[in-house]
Amino acid sequence: MSLETNVFRILNANALSSTYSLYRIKGLLNAPDEYYKNRQGIIRKLSFSLKVPVTIIDQDGTPHLVVRSDATPPPNLSLVGTVVTFELCPGELRLDFSERSPENDKICTRFLDFWIQGVLFDHHDLWQPSAGQAFFSKISEPLGEGIVRYTGFSVRSMVTPSRELGLCIDVTSKTVGRDPLPTHLTHDEFARWKDQTFVYHYGHNWYEIKAIDLSDQNVTEYIIPDTDLSLLEYVNRECKKSIPAELANVPHDAAAVIYLDNEDDNRSAIAPLCYPVYRTSNDSAGQQHGHTILEPHRRRSLIHTFVRENLRGLRMGSACVELASRPFSTEPRMFTVPDIRFGNGKVLSVRSTPIAQHTSLDVLGKTRLELLKDHSAGFYTRDRLDRQYFILPQSVYDSYGTRLIDDLKSTMQDLFPHEYNPVIVAYNDRVARTFPKQGHAIREAIEAHCQHPGYAVVMIHHISDRKDGAEDQLAAMVIRELYERTPQIYAAVMHSTVGAECYFQPNGKSSYEPRPNKRGMLFGYLRMVAINKILLTNQRWPFVLETRLNADLTIGLDVKQHTAGLVLVGSHGGDIQTFIKKSRQKEKLSALQMRAYMVESIREVAKNRAELIKTILLQRDGRVFDTEQKGAHEALEQLKREKVIAQDATLTIIEISKSAPVRFRLFNVSQRGNRDWVESPQVGNYCVLSSDEGYICTTGRAFRHKGTVRPLHIRRVEGSLSIEACLEDIFYLSCLTWTRPEDCSRYPITLKLNDRFLSEEATDYDENALELEAILTDEGEEEMEAVYE
Secondary structure, three states: OEEEEOEEEEOOHHHOEEEEEEEEEEOHHHOHHHHHHHHHHHHHHHHHHHOOOEEEEEEOOEEEEEEEOOOOOOOOEEEOOEEEEEEEOOOOEEEEOOOOOHHHHHHHHHHHHHHHHHHHHOOOOEEOOOOOOOEEEOOOEEEEOOEEEEEEEEEEEEEOOOOOEEEEEEEEEEEEEOOOOOOOOOHHHHHHHOOOEEEEEEOOEEEEEEEEEEEEEEOOOOEOOOOOOEHHHHHHHHOOOOOOHHHHOOOOOOEEEEEEOOOOOEEEEEHHHEEEEEOOOOHHHHHHHHHHOOOHHHHHHHHHHHHHHHOOOOEEOOEEOOEOOOOOEEOOEEOOOOOEEOHHHOEEEOOOOOOOEEOOHHHHHHHHHHHHHOOOOOOOOOOOOOOEEEEEEHHHHHHHHHHHHHHHHHHHHHHOOOOOOOEEEEEOOOOOOOHHHHHHHHHHHHHHHOOOOEEEEEEEOOOOOOOOOOOOHHHHHHHHHHHHOOOOEEEEEEEOHHHHHHEEOOOOOOOOEEOHHHHHHHHHHHHHHHHHHHHOOOOOOOOEEOOOOOOOEEEEEEEEOOEEEEEEEEOOOOOEEEEEEEOOOOOOOOHHHHHHHHHHHHHHHHOOOOOOEEEEEEEEEOOOOHHHHHHHHHHHHHHHHOOOEEEEEEEEEEEEEOOOOOOOOEEEEEEEOOEEEEEOOOOOEEEEEEOOEEEEOOOOOOOOOOOOOOOEEEEEEEOOOOHHHHHHHHHHHHHHOOOOOOOOOOOOHHHHHHHHHHOOOOOOOOOOHHHHHHOOOHHHHHHHHOOOO
């Protein structure tokens, strides 16, 4: 048995070569607040304009541009708050793909990524939505009424645990409308498609566009700038012959839509060649989303087939790139699920700990949920709830709102020993469903009726002016303003969508009831609201760690929309405190702010500790900035001088990545006869890539899930704790996250709470889809598996 990855080693890296030039970047430090954003802007703009691989490295504390040597000299660039220039350093440098160092690895992987993107882009059977994204087959599969699915593959280079270069490959999918835009469109008809993403069939070259307007000229009348050709003539001239039938059949009076290119210049597209892209939030696509989820054996098979058919025999310059026949594998390594303590001193263990209730990993989730409902155990934190508010739209209150609140109270009574009896506040939602209008209505209701501190659940509608994929501005505003106002209210947000879908008014009755075919979905959802939105927000913990963490104190940090969240967790996970602070910058803290917030929060936590804090683990959601590192160290020195922490206290900083261009996967592969048997890894399995980087499976095959496990990526930035100790603590903290009582969460509680208070997971359909599916009653399971991932 082995843990197989989705990374194929490059066997002849020593045969690959390239050359590059170095340019000293001048002016980048003129806008320190935008430094990292401008660095990425340089890479993106120059890669696009020069059409060669570009990256930035630091030499002697100064940023330098790396450009493949066959490129033209880079032009001056206007960035945010500054104009940068480039000064050529003497000499041409040879890139050795077999040499391993952080600086060389960065250049090698960038050059390899650019190369593989170019090779796959030229593949006539593949299409790419935009530069850097996955490549999709042009053959679709029917998915449901009016929609189809395209299977795609993402490819990125990386350094393997054996310190070799390799290609990481994963599978993805895209849901697209079966039919294109109508050939003829009026402006009123186009309104429903405005700002929608489409796959544009530009002859044999397909890519995504975002339609921003409808031209008042048709494809024959619209003239391409700097030519005397119409849009239809231009596309036919530029398309590789023989042209596709759908282009040949475009009528002369077809509509033309307007979109923006990478330089924000207006471009035009032929309407009947534009196919709408659907997200899972779309009703039709969402209902079919379960069919796009791949089981481990299917995902692995698709990856191996793609490598065999598309990545063998490729040439980089004069050398043929040789990939290993099988992906890199490692011996299984596993952390054991920690013991957890419930109320009344009840301890549950899969470790055979004496005096604890023993269980096996396969029934851990079920046993944990049973103990939560058992009055002899129950919640670890059993204090009565403080003042509660339930803030909802007037239209909901006037219809199914009373029944929903009653059902929510019953759900709370089933889970928690004390009564949930919130103050009901309705706001006037009968205005435009936009961020400004709905936000103003909520503010007015809060000012009029929320005169005391407490906790709130706020129900909101999905707003019409929210862009696809963007964070929910209305949810973020509600949470932030309730926290910052006086009196202070901690809030969580839910949406009206599920209630509207699940309740109905039977004929001849004035009251509302759950739809019979939606009962499982509804009551699973209400349990999620009770646990995740009410009890979690109120810091009522169902259980804590009985097994100690490696760190005395763990700090989770995230910054979004000028708001910083700090979650501090003690060594047993029972002492959890949250702090919400303002940030001068949108997504990072200055050194001064970081120092002040860490000093304040650690002072507060240290008041109730009998022993001095010696080991601190700082977890940054995403990238940790140099100003935050500087401020963290300054805070430690100040706290040592004040004797709040031990004089020999240490700080370890890690980054937790939630997203990546290609997801690293682990497959549990064993031999059964003459064939491979493929399963998901077990919860607690981990893989160490280097002394500073690793992946941890915070869920696994012991728990009921469709799909393939996504290990969590951890990078150690600095500190005395080993990468193994950091991975173990992340795993333990994930076992504390109880959105799904039957399961571990993918993310540690430090990140989950920050997501809750900074509203990244304020929506009920996207991030929480798996969590909903896992807590359903039996009658709702089959239905939900078809709707949610």
